Amino acid sequence: MNRTTLLFILLLVTTALTLKEKLFEKPGHFPEPSYNFRRNPLSEAKIALGRELFYDAILSADNSVSCASCHSPSGAFSHADQVFSRGINDSIGFRNAPALFNLAWQTSFMWDGAIDDLDRQALAPLTHPGEMGADMSAVPGKLQKSQKYRQLFANAYGDGKITEERVLKALSQFELTLVSAGSKYDEWQLGRAELTREELAGYDIFLENCNNCHSEPLFTNDAFADIALPHNSAAPDHGRWTITGDPADSMLFRVPSLRNLSYTFPYMHDGRFRTLKEVVDYYEDNRERAVDNRMRYMRALTPTERAELMAFLRTLDDPGFVVNPKFSRPEIK
Ligand code: HEC
Ligand code: HEC
Numbered sequence: 366m367n368r369t370t371l372l373f374i375l376l377l378v379t380t381a382l383t384l385k386e387k388l389f390e391k392p393g394h395f396p397e398p399s400y401n402f403r404r405n406p407l408s409e410a411k412i413a414l415g416r417e418l419f420y421d422a423i424l425s426a427d428n429s430v431s432c433a434s435c436h437s438p439s440g441a442f443s444h445a446d447q448v449f450s451r452g453i454n455d456s457i458g459f460r461n462a463p464a465l466f467n468l469a470w471q472t473s474f475m476w477d478g479a480i481d482d483l484d485r486q487a488l489a490p491l492t493h494p495g496e497m498g499a500d501m502s503a504v505p506g507k508l509q510k511s512q513k514y515r516q517l518f519a520n521a522y523g524d525g526k527i528t529e530e531r532v533l534k535a536l537s538q539f540e541l542t543l544v545s546a547g548s549k550y551d552e553w554q555l556g557r558a559e560l561t562r563e564e565l566a567g568y569d570i571f572l573e574n575c576n577n578c579h580s581e582p583l584f585t586n587d588a589f590a591d592i593a594l595p596h597n598s599a600a601p602d603h604g605r606w607t608i609t610g611d612p613a614d615s616m617l618f619r620v621p622s623l624r625n626l627s628y629t630f631p632y633m634h635d636g637r638f639r640t641l642k643e644v645v646d647y648y649e650d651n652r653e654r655a656v657d658n659r660m661r662y663m664r665a666l667t668p669t670e671r672a673e674l675m676a677f678l679r680t681l682d683d684p685g686f687v688v689n690p691k692f693s694r695p696e697i698k
Contacts, residue, residue: 388412389469392546394554394582398469400483400541405534407541410521413695415539417517418532420694423507424491426498427453432490432536435462438692441625441683442466442543448636449600456495459600461636463621464629466545466686470583476618476634477605478589487536501529508532543692545624546582549680554582560680567677570670574648577659578620584681589617592648593655600635627682641678645671 388407391398418424422431435450436442442465444450450462460476474480480489490496491504505527508514519525521535552558560568571579580586589605594616605617618634632638638647648663649671655661666674686692 389541389544392544392551392582394551395467395546396470396583399472399587400469402469402541405484405537407538408521410517411535411538412542414517414521415535415537416692417513417695418536419539423511424497424499424504424532425453426500429453430497432487433694435490435496436465438689438694439628439687440464441545441628441687443629445628445630448631452493452496453498454495458495459602460634461631464625465540466543466624467583467622468543469541470587471585472587473619476602477608478619479608483540484533484537487533504532505529543686545683545686547685548624548683550677551582551683553680561676563673563676564680565677566670567673567675570664570666570674571677574663574666574674575623579623584623585620588620589614590620590659591616591618591656592660593651593657594633594637594647597635597637602634604634623678624681625683625686626678628687641675642671645674 388409389398389402419432419436422428422434424431430451430453435444435447435452437444439445444462448461449457449459451457463476468474468483471483472481474483474486475489480486488501491499492501508518508527514527515525518527518531522531549558549560549564553560578586578588578590591604603615605614606612608614626632626641630639630641632641632644638644645666648660649666652661652663652665655663
């Protein structure tokens with residue numbers, strides 16, 4: 366074989382490799398993800414298995430509730446329009462189901478950061494008696510009885526063995542692919558769209574007042590904060606204190622991303638606000654009683670400025686994400 370032929374073959378191979386759709390792609394303007402992909406290398410078959418599991422009520426004790434019951438694609442994988450979601454036996458939890466996207470950049474999970482490893486996160490809803498109520502050690506046996514899952518596990522893991530760890534890792538794989546970076550804001554960052562005058566004014570207000578905690582481009586600093594929300598007597602919750610036992614952590618909650626807000630209402634850990642306007646008014650009207658200086662020294666905004674801020678926040682909606690056929694319930698393809 367001469368050199369030219371060799372180079373030509375090399376070129377063909379590289380093109381084929383680049384053309385093959387990447388399973389996970391870091392958007393150009395995002396930082397490096399925090400998830401350690403080496404521990405759970407993505408494959409098409411494992412993602413497909415995880416997606417099937419995510420939408421399947423077979424994982425719950427009485428086959429009535431799936432992950433998607435509380436995290437639905439149309440709500441950017443939150444439970445839109447539900448303050449608290451319903452688990453098995455009609456039990457109601459005490460926290461609002463968060464949206465799920467850009468999880469590869471997240472280092473703590475749950476409103477109080479109770480979990481620090483995505484691969485272990487699913488254990489919580491799976492075994493919670495008021496959510497899916499499963500006996501985790503019985504799950505592999507249950508899946509083993511299904512021809513579909515025997516096939517899917519064989520596709521994903523050559524030996525076809527069904528284990529708890531593989532169930533959890535496959536769920537992670539599907540969740541890691543839920544990347545939301547197709548908003549107008551993203552297009553603007555990449556120089557492919559322009560913001561209106563109102564949206565640009567809102568962006569400046571955002572940088573000045575919100576970016577300290579809801580830091581771009583993920584619109585969260587992946588940390589906890591206390592925004593002085595009054596106690597909710599219907600759903601008492603001390604946030605991070607429950608996890609660390611340190612009273613200084615009372616009322617600290619995970620800073621949620623501000624992407625996709627149009628789909629993820631109601632807002633806050635207890636879903637207390639129905640509209641974005643209620644949220645913006647809350648921050649503005651409670652600055653003085655804030656304990657966190659980043660909130661305390663926010664600027665007083667006129668009604669016009671509040672509207673501009675909301676116009677900017679709406680540029681963070683990613684309409685393609687919520688209808689992406691790759692993320693939808695598998696049967697509907
Ligand atoms: C009954 C409703 C319900 C079901 C079913 C459910 N979840 Fe959740 N999910 C929640 C709630 C509520 C929270 C927040 C819990 C907290 O803060 O304590 C949450 C949190 C999460 C988080 C953390 C997100 C973040 O930003 O911190 C992930 C990831 C997640 N769920 C994935 C799943 C997976 C995977 C399944 C299926 C195995 C599942 N959920 C089933 C309601 C549910
Ligand atoms: C000191 C840090 C901090 C600052 C500054 C801050 N936030 Fe927040 N934000 C949080 C935390 C923490 C939560 C979650 C609180 C909870 O649920 O108890 C939150 C929740 C939200 C939510 C609800 C999101 C959801 O999914 O439920 C919105 C919307 C929001 N903030 C918008 C803003 C805007 C707009 C600004 C600027 C005017 C701002 N925030 C400034 C920390 C902050």
